[in-house]
Amino acid sequence: MQNSTVSKINGVSLVAAPDSLSHKNVASLKEVNANYVTVMPFGFIRSLCHPEIIYDQERQWFGEARLGVTQYVELLHNNEIEVMMKPQIWVWNGEYTGYVEMASEADWRQLEETYKNFILDFAKIAEAKSIEIFCIGTELEKFIEHRPDYWRELIAEVKKVYNGKLTYAANWDEYRRVPFWDALDYIGVDAYFPVSESETPTVEEAIAGWERWKKELKDFSEKENKKILFAEYGYRSVNFSGKEPWKSDREMTSVNLEAQANLLEGLYKSVWEEDWFAGGFLWKWFVLNEKVGGPDDNQFTPQNKPALRVVSKYYSTQKE
DSSP states (O other), rough: OOOOOSSEEEEEEEOOOSSSOOHHHHHHHHHTTEEEEEEEOEESSSTOOOOOESOTTTTTTTGGGGHHHHHHHHHHTTTTTEEEEOOOETTTTOOOOOGGOSSSHHHHHHHHHHHHHHHHHHHHHHHHOOOOEEEEEESSSSHHHHHHHHHHHHHHHHHOOSSSSSEEEEEEGGGGGTGGGGSSSEEEEOOOOOOOOOOSSOOHHHHHHHHHHHHHHHHHHHHOOOEEEEEEEEOOOSSSTSSTTOOTTTOOOOOHHHHHHHHHHHHHHHHHHOOEEEEEEEEEEEEEEGOOOOOOSSOOTTTTTTHHHHHHHHHTTTTO
């Protein structure tokens, strides 16, 4: 594995694209001072109770499958950007993966087998390409709750083929119930903690909103003797975006660029310097920088918005 020299992980979650990654795409990552990128291959499941995961299909986008992931990683590494690979599941109708739950023992066993194949195939790529961190799953609360022994076995299998750092991306309200942190290197948290009830939170309100969660995270980090990694974090540029930051509802149609910028600044000021904190991956970043985000966009990306200056500023201060 490559020797990591970064003090904090200043990462972005790179959304897979239909085409290969280019040096121009990487330049925008450099401009925001990112030193780490998540690449996210996808597997698909027909419904919350369907036991078969399909992946690496011809009809998938290039960046979601084996060939594309490999190309992305090679180019990122050549540009001195480190990588976390985070294979994810997409339920076809967009339902929440935390509710994936089988109806029979036979179905659970089939799900376990297909999920193992999915994860091990990408863990082997992670090893071959010297990827620094590998994430074994994202927001799969019911799967873990019902099959905890399976997950320990899976981690053991991953360790046979991959020698880098391991994490799991638990939802913000799930991480304290995950039973296998002792077998991983980081406590991965998708950090969509509610921090403000305001339509346009101030930086000060965001900082105050983080106090409760900071104490909880610090205490948990000390209890498990592991650093916390924000496997995802971010806010939409929408009214009340600090209230339920996980929401991606299309009904939320307002645009509030100030709310996004203030909430991100509050997060950076609150947690980024903490000893228990390893860093995090901003949700989310698109390959075609010039065609996304902008003043009319109310989604999570900071690209071409005031929030981008906030991210770039704080990521630049963390360089060694």
